[in-house]
Amino acid sequence: AGDGDCGHTHARAARAIQEWLRARPPPAAPAQLLSALADLLLDKMGGSSGVLYGLFLTAAARPLHNCSDLPAWADAVDAGIEAMQRYGGAAPGDRTMLDALCAAGQALHALRGPGADLLTVLASAVESAEAAAEATRHMEAGAGRASYISSAQLLQPDPGAVAAAAVLRAVLEGLQG
Secondary structure (H helix, E strand, O other): OOOOHHHHHHHHHHHHHHHHHHHOOOOOOHHHHHHHHHHHHHHHOOHHHHHHHHHHHHHHHHHHOOOOOHHHHHHHHHHHHHHHHHHHOOOOOOOOHHHHHHHHHHHHHHHHOOOOOHHHHHHHHHHHHHHHHHHHHHOOOOOOHHHHOOHHHOOOOOHHHHHHHHHHHHHHHHHHO
């Protein structure tokens, strides 16, 4: 909502992840990695973002328990988004992080196709998330902190949507590097 809280909570999460990675190697199994990240964010991030990311990662870990092929990753993102919607009460179009995540999730459905290339599909998902985050600039807030503020005062894109797109870009850049 422009008060800096979203940035502070995301910075707190980034520092916690950096410290965690310095202290021990991350779990190699995708489901264990996402579950560990969920616990870390629930404990260290704070705010509603920490809870929502924790819900997302906990739900996303489930489809990856026995399989971690590309279609399973698309299923994992769908499960995470569904959990955020169910427990958080927001939906796409409400001017929240879900706008970016749902746009990315739609693009990630291409992972279910034969011969899907992870980096190409993920790059498309990041572009979709960034465009969706920018589109929140012109939305009426239907959920989250921005829903308490007059839409005339909401001149920037939703901070949660921008942050979610930035997290996805960081994942892409990490995989590319």
